[in-house]
Amino acid sequence: MEISTALLGNAIIAGLLLGGFYAAVSVGISISFGMLDVVNIAHPAFILLGSYIAYIVNDTMGFDPIVVSVAVSPLFFMLGMALYRVYYLCFEKRGQESLRGLAFFFGVLFITEVTLVLIFGVDYRMVQTAYSETTLRLGVLDFPLRLVVPFLVSLAMVVGVQLFLTHTFFGRAVLAVAQDQLALRLMGINPYKVKERAFALSIATAGVAGAFLIVIQPVQPSIGRDFIGLAFAVCVLGGMGSVWGTLLGAFVLGFAESFTATFFGPSWAPAVSFGLLLATLAFRPSGLLGR
Amino acid sequence: MSNRAFALVAFVIALAIVAASQLVHNEYFFSAAYTVLQFVILATAWNILGGYTGYVNFGSAAFFAVGAYSTVFLYKAFQPPLIVMILTGTLVAGMLGLGLGYLTLRLRGVFFAIASLAMAVVLFTFVVNWDYVGGARGAYILQPREVPFGFPRYIHLLYAAMVLMAAFALVVARAIETSTLGRGLAAIRDDELAAECSGVPTLRLKIFSAAVSGALMGMAGTTFPYYLSYIEPSSAFGLSYAVNSIAMPLIGGMLSWPGPLIGAVLLGTIQQLVQVTVSSAWNLLIVGVLLVAFVTLAPNGIMGWVDAWRRRKH
Numbered sequence: 001m002e003i004s005t006a007l008l009g010n011a012i013i014a015g016l017l018l019g020g021f022y023a024a025v026s027v028g029i030s031i032s033f034g035m036l037d038v039v040n041i042a043h044p045a046f047i048l049l050g051s052y053i054a055y056i057v058n059d060t061m062g063f064d065p066i067v068v069s070v071a072v073s074p075l076f077f078m079l080g081m082a083l084y085r086v087y088y089l090c091f092e093k094r095g096q097e098s099l100r101g102l103a104f105f106f107g108v109l110f111i112t113e114v115t116l117v118l119i120f121g122v123d124y125r126m127v128q129t130a131y132s133e134t135t136l137r138l139g140v141l142d143f144p145l146r147l148v149v150p151f152l153v154s155l156a157m158v159v160g161v162q163l164f165l166t167h168t169f170f171g172r173a174v175l176a177v178a179q180d181q182l183a184l185r186l187m188g189i190n191p192y193k194v195k196e197r198a199f200a201l202s203i204a205t206a207g208v209a210g211a212f213l214i215v216i217q218p219v220q221p222s223i224g225r226d227f228i229g230l231a232f233a234v235c236v237l238g239g240m241g242s243v244w245g246t247l248l249g250a251f252v253l254g255f256a257e258s259f260t261a262t263f264f265g266p267s268w269a270p271a272v273s274f275g276l277l278l279a280t281l282a283f284r285p286s287g288l289l290g291r
Numbered sequence: 292m293s294n295r296a297f298a299l300v301a302f303v304i305a306l307a308i309v310a311a312s313q314l315v316h317n318e319y320f321f322s323a324a325y326t327v328l329q330f331v332i333l334a335t336a337w338n339i340l341g342g343y344t345g346y347v348n349f350g351s352a353a354f355f356a357v358g359a360y361s362t363v364f365l366y367k368a369f370q371p372p373l374i375v376m377i378l379t380g381t382l383v384a385g386m387l388g389l390g391l392g393y394l395t396l397r398l399r400g401v402f403f404a405i406a407s408l409a410m411a412v413v414l415f416t417f418v419v420n421w422d423y424v425g426g427a428r429g430a431y432i433l434q435p436r437e438v439p440f441g442f443p444r445y446i447h448l449l450y451a452a453m454v455l456m457a458a459f460a461l462v463v464a465r466a467i468e469t470s471t472l473g474r475g476l477a478a479i480r481d482d483e484l485a486a487e488c489s490g491v492p493t494l495r496l497k498i499f500s501a502a503v504s505g506a507l508m509g510m511a512g513t514t515f516p517y518y519l520s521y522i523e524p525s526s527a528f529g530l531s532y533a534v535n536s537i538a539m540p541l542i543g544g545m546l547s548w549p550g551p552l553i554g555a556v557l558l559g560t561i562q563q564l565v566q567v568t569v570s571s572a573w574n575l576l577i578v579g580v581l582l583v584a585f586v587t588l589a590p591n592g593i594m595g596w597v598d599a600w601r602r603r604k605h
Contacts, residue, residue: 100541107579267420
């Protein structure tokens with residue numbers, strides 16, 4: 001098969017833009033799973049919730065979905081705090097997080113999905129924005145704005161999270177929880193308080209990522225599941241608990257999926273992220289930038 | 292009761308159930324009972340790895356589908372008798388459990404859980420792209436015109452096979468539970484490090500239980516293509532199998548073999564009733580809500596209540 005430069009170039013651009021979006025999807029898992037040791041497989045449920053809230057507001061009032069998602073992110077923050085409180089009281093405190101905690105999050109994911117199906121049905125929903133139809137052209141390369149805008153905002157969010165974690169007192173407390181909870185207790189800090197807010201932050205990023213998702217593609221309740229493996233693949237691939245690792249992992253995955261879709265057909269793309277995840281787990285469980 | 296005596300009793304009861312149900316004239320009974328029994332096998336199989344060993348498998352649907360699609364493959368290739376299909380599907384799913392366990396059970400439990408989810412999607416993609424077994428369009432499987440063993444219709448034969456397979460799954464689960472092996476698995480569940488230090492061959496036991504659990508799940512799927520006469524990837528890989536096979540043992544109780552049985556019969560029957568009277572979307576919502584409610588409020592399930600009640604009596 002002859003590979004034209006235009007095809008190759010566009011595959012690279014698509015991978016890059018996709019990777020930025022994947023970083024936004026995964027940064028929350030990187031915090032909850034990588035740093036707090038809370039295996040939140042219900043993360044995609046909150047991404048979808050973000051998508052549908054953005055959809056409703058966009059459909060009724062015509063506001064931009066990404067602006068809406070940033071505006072409602074305090075709500076997601078509070079939702080995250082409540083969810084962590086239940087998780088802590090029922091599972092973490094009793095030392096049952098490994099089996100029952102996982103089943104709990106799986107149940108939450110499932111309930112959210114079915115509730116969305118009961119309310120909105122299984123039709124694909126999409127949003128209208130000022131930029132969704134526009135595509136910038138640079139020679140033979142295409143830059144569709146519906147991918148470029150989420151890419152830029154997503155990068156800003158991920159870099160913001162990283163700066164927050166390394167440059168504020170609270171952020172460093174989160175990193176300390178990731179390293180040694182007992183030591184934190186000895187310093188007179190309650191790890192529960194730190195974890196509660198950090199988990200809430202991770203859910204807030206999910207809400208914003210949901211708006212990116214619905215700008216990029218039409219959304220239907222069951223697509224959330226596909227993002228579980230994707231987000232965990234990115235986190236494990238990049239190295240647990242490292243935001244830069246997550247960013248790197250997201251780009252690797254974005255390129256891998258975009259090349260597979262371009263050269264082997266889109267129906268093979270889902271297998272890529274999961275195949276990469278299985279391979280990473282089998283051969284290098286600490287990830288690319290792992291500790 | 293020794294395992295041999297239990298096996299004998301289980302199979303005698305199973306044969307009695309099959310014989311007694313021939314008196315039922317309602318055809319719907321057989322197809323509903325088939326579904327409930329299918330869940331009994333899935334829940335019992337999940338519990339061997341999940342309840343006894345403490346490793347969560349989110350990929351039940353993948354093992355089930357592997358069993359189902361091995362039947363489709365054999366149907367297209369050689370059309371062997373049903374028993375050959377059942378044995379092959381069980382074996383293939385067991386190999387899959389062995390492979391997945393070998394790759395990921397050395398890591399922390401949560402990685403196994405995520406890998407099992409990932410495996411389901413990879414296999415789904417393969418089946419969708421594999422035209423020989425129907426690909427995304429699905430495949431038609433015709434039930435044979437002549438039904439062996441003097442059953443009036445083919446669904447009666449499938450139902451009888453399902454009753455026997457469920458009895459077999461329960462016998463296997465109980466045998467594992469009461470053996471030294473089962474105590475080794477329980478030690479892994481309660482404290483893996485301590486188990487390793489006391490000389491329990493943890494990795495080997497975990498891989499063994501992943502293989503047995505996977506094999507039984509595959510077995511539950513082998514007759515599925517004949518049951519529906521038509522199979523497509525999204526029905527064989529349905530998320531409801533994954534959720535149900537986790538929810539049923541959690542609701543029934545995960546520590547012993549009656550738990551998954553109770554959970555599966557209870558939840559399976561409720562779902563059959565709701566499906567007929569309301570709709571199948573509500574079905575899944577009920578399972579999800581019950582799962583979350585039990586896991587937060589009654590972590591030891593129905594068998595936990597029974598045990599507490601027994602203890603109070605003594």
